[in-house]
Amino acid sequence: KQEVTQIPAALSVPEGENLVLNCSFTDSAIYNLQWFRQDPGKGLTSLLLIQSSQREQTSGRLNASLDKSSGRSTLYIAASQPGDSATYLCAASYYGNNRLAFGKGNQVVVIP
Amino acid sequence: DTAVSQTPKYLVTQMGNDKSIKCEQNLGHDTMYWYKQDSKKFLKIMFSYNNKELIINETVPNRFSPKSPDKAHLNLHINSLELGDSAVYFCASSQDMAGREQYFGPGTRLTVT
Numbered sequence: 513k514q515e516v517t518q519i520p521a522a523l524s525v526p527e528g529e530n531l532v533l534n535c536s537f538t539d540s541a542i543y544n545l546q547w548f549r550q551d552p553g554k555g556l557t558s559l560l561l562i563q564s565s566q567r568e569q570t571s572g573r574l575n576a577s578l579d580k581s582s583g584r585s586t587l588y589i590a591a592s593q594p595g596d597s598a599t600y601l602c603a604a605s606y607y608g609n610n611r612l613a614f615g616k617g618n619q620v621v622v623i624p
Numbered sequence: 625d626t627a628v629s630q631t632p633k634y635l636v637t638q639m640g641n642d643k644s645i646k647c648e649q650n651l652g653h654d655t656m657y658w659y660k661q662d663s664k665k666f667l668k669i670m671f672s673y674n675n676k677e678l679i680i681n682e683t684v685p686n687r688f689s690p691k692s693p694d695k696a697h698l699n700l701h702i703n704s705l706e707l708g709d710s711a712v713y714f715c716a717s718s719q720d721m722a723g724r725e726q727y728f729g730p731g732t733r734l735t736v737t
Contacts, residue, residue, distance in 0.1 A: 554730070561725045605726070608721075610724065
């Protein structure tokens with residue numbers, strides 16, 4: 513069964529602190545792992561995509577790592593800002609049909 | 625230019641009605657998807673189409689019928705709407721099924737009263 517888990521479900525951090533969001537998946541036969549951001553009442557914005565052959569991807573203050581053997585991915589957001597407040601969703605894409613299995617998200621609040 | 629668009633953005637209707645949600649992508653992608661986000665914000669795949677062919681039908685009641693008239697469009701028709709169908713429905717597309725990044729539409733918030 514292809515399950516994706518994200519912990520913690522919610523967290524608050526003071527502005528300037530680094531954010532660490534964890535994602536685990538049960539089936540290592542993934543194509544890729546995608547991190548999304550969702551603001552309240554809005555759609556999904558793709559942040560980073562890590563192919564199964566890669567270890568990490570970086571974009572600005574964001575860095576995502578992937579460890580297939582342990583079934584884990586971590587999203588790091590450096591020097592958090594109030595504008596980073598959102599729900600972050602991790603999704604694994606599996607061989608055969610590219611379906612995305614989503615975690616339930618990390619709801620982040622960055623306190624000014 | 626909107627990459628993946630959905631209409632309508634909001635849909636309020638009564639139980640028993642039939643409604644459709646339209647999705648269009650202008651990315652030239654071969655594969656399109658429908659996802660449902662429930663009241664607990666959990667996102668789950670419903671359908672996927674590749675080159676107008678149904679690939680995934682994820683244990684969805686047959687009141688839901690996707691239709692893909694061409695590669696750029698994937699519409700979702702829902703018959704005999706029920707209260708439990710209230711959710712946000714997202715359309716997405718990817719270049720193909722080979723592990724490509726998926727791009728999401730803005731979502732359609734369906735409320736059944």
